[in-house]
Amino acid sequence: MASEFSIHVAKENLKFSAAHFIAYPGFREPLHGHNYQVGVRVEGRLAGTGYVIDFGLIKKLTKEILDRLDEHTIIPADSDCLKIERSTDGQIRVCYERDVFTFPEADVFLAPIVHSSAEEIARYIWRELHGALAARGALADASALEISVAEAPGQAAIYRREISNP
Ligand code: ZN
Secondary structure, three states: OOOOEEEEEOOOOOEEEEEEOOEEOOEEOOOEEEEEEEEEEEEEOOOOOOOOOOHHHHHHHHHHHHHHHOOEEEEEOOOOOOEEEEOOOOEEEEEEOOEEEEEEHHHEEEEOOOOOOHHHHHHHHHHHHHHHHHHOOOOOOEEEEEEEEEEEOOEEEEEEEEOOOO
């Protein structure tokens, strides 16, 4: 399908603040935080309504996903070097080699990712948003979806994938 049109949403309210650290075998960043800014682009054809997709729906669903991350510490549940335990007293223990972090469970967002990089966070948001839009049948005229996640102004990771509409 030719994509003559695209819409792009990068509103002031599509942001979240979160703590994280990158860890892979042999390396760990110190715990720190970012004010992340998210952008959404949808490519597609013009529907009979004159839209590719409803801006309002994109903003609402993206905001709902970002609210789950906002003011949390993002821990990559599928990490290949962190040991993550949930204790009976409601604490999450995250171990890297000899280092141990303990967080109240409600302060942690356990994400189904391997590293909490902007790239993997962008892919996570893509999957969540794609699922939410598909469940509402909102992607009929869309041919691709792209998520950008900026950790700082002018420094963004982008995840883009085509959408198959049989
Ligand atoms: Zn960082």
